[in-house]
Amino acid sequence: MQAGLLPARSVRDRLLALPKIEPLIEAANAGGHKGLLDENLLDKLLSEIKKKPKISEPIARTIAPIEKPKPKPAPRMHQLDHYRLDDFPIHAKDVDAEITVHFDITGNSVTEGKKEDIRSCFNDRLKQIRRLILDKNLPNRPIGVDEAIRYRKRYNNRDDAFTIIGLVNEPRTTKNGHLIFSLEDSSGQVTCLLSQRDEEDENQTIVHAGLMDDDAIGVSGYFSQTGDIIYVEDIHFPPLTQHNKRRSSEDQAVSAAFISDLHLGSKTFLEPQWHKMIRWFHDDPLAKTIRYLVISGDGVDGVGIYPGQDKELNIPDLFNQYSRLGTMLQELPDWVEVLLLPGNHDAVRPAEPQPALDPELQTDYNNTLFVGNPCDFSLNGVRVLSYHGVSIMDFVSSLRTVTFDTPEAAMRAMIDRRHLAPSWGGKTPLSPEPEDRLVIAEVPDIFVTGHVHGHHIETYKGVNLVHSSTWQDQTDYQRMLGFQPKPCILTVVNLHTHAMAAIPFV
C-alpha cells in the first residue's frame, strides 16, 4: 500500500516468504510501478533488486574482506650468507659499549614558537644546506634572488645562465607535465620552471618525482624574455656520490640491532613473537654479537592518540604500558644495551625534534638509554642517525616516487636533500628551533626509520638504510587501507663489516 501497489492473491505466498519487503518497495518506487502487483511485476522487481548493489550493507564490506585476513608471510631477507659469525671474534659482552650522542634535543629545545623562531629556523636550514650545495661543482657562483631579478635582462638566454639557492614554495606540476615552483631566499622570490623532456637525466627524475615544500635547493637557469620566469637548466641538491662508512675496529666487531613500533599496550602487539625473539637472543650464536638494540619510536601504543583507541588497548594505562615495556626489555641478555627513542605514539610533545621520555616513565628500565627523536649518535665509532619517520607521510603525499609500501624511497629522498622533514604545515608537526636540527648535517653510516611498519634494508650511496620492522599486527585501520605491515623482523648490522641481516620471528 505504501508503494501504491495492490498485491494479487497469486503473489501472496511469495511476498510473505521474502526476508524483507523494503527493497521491493524501493525498487517499485525507483521504477515508478504502481497498481496491481502480479507475478510478472514481482519477477521484474526481484530481478532489479538482484542487480542493485546492496547499499544498506557497510561500505567496508565492498572494499575489504570481512573475515580475519591471513597475513602473508613477511619477506624473509636473511642475507646471512655474507653475515658470517667468523667476523665476530669476541662475544659482545666482552666489548665495552661506546655510545656518543652527537645530537639529541632533550633539554636543548630553545624555541618559543614565535614567528622569529620560524624565520631563524628556515634561514638556518638555507645556510646549512647552501654550504653543502657549494661543495658541488656548480656552473657558476650563486647570486642572490634580488640580484638575479635586478639583472634579468642580462640573464635572459642560455649562454648567460646564473645560479641561485633558496627554499622551494608551492611546487606543482603543470597540465603539460612541467615542474613549476617559486624559489625564495632572504632577498626575494622568483618563479622557476623545469620542463619535462623526453630524456633520462637527473633533472627529469626530479620532474617526475616532484619537489617538497620548503626544500632547500640550488637552481641554474636563465630568465624568459618577459623576465617573469626562470627556465631551469639544472637543479642542485647537496652532492653525495659514495659515502665512506666508518667502521668499528676489529677488536670491537659487534653488531647493532634495530626495531621500532612495538605498540605495546595495543591488542595487536605480537607478544608470542616477542618471546620467540627473546629466546633467540639467549640461544642463538648470532645474538651473542649484538651489543645494541635501537628502538626507533612507538615503543608503546600510548593513550588518546587517535579517536576510539581505548577499544584497541589491552593495557589502557600509559604508566602501565611503559612499565611493562621496561619489564620486557629486561628479559634481553644483559650484554644488550637498549637505545629508546620516542615516536608519535609516545608521551612526549609531538613536535619534532622530540625530547626523550620523561624521567618518571623511565623507572622500570635497565640498560636503557633514553634519547630524543631524531637522534644522531655513534656506536663504537659508527655514526647512526635514527629518526622515527613521521615525515615519511609528507614524502608520500609530495613525491610521486614514494608510497607507503616503499618508505625506503622517502629515506633516499631525505639523504639526497639532507633533510628529515622539510615541509612546514604538512603532516609532521615541527618545532621551529632557531637552528634547524632536522638538517642531516653529517652523513650517517647507518640511517634508520620506522613509523610506517614496513621493513627494508639496502645500501644507498654508501649509507646503510634500515627501515625497521614493527611488532604490531595489521590494525583495523591498515586493513581498511589495504596495507600489509611486515612485522617481527629484527635487523642486525655488523658495525665492523657493515653486513646487514634480517631475522624474521613471524
Ligand SMILES: [Fe+2]
Ligand atoms: Fe608506529
Ligand SMILES: [Fe+2]
Ligand atoms: Fe609512528
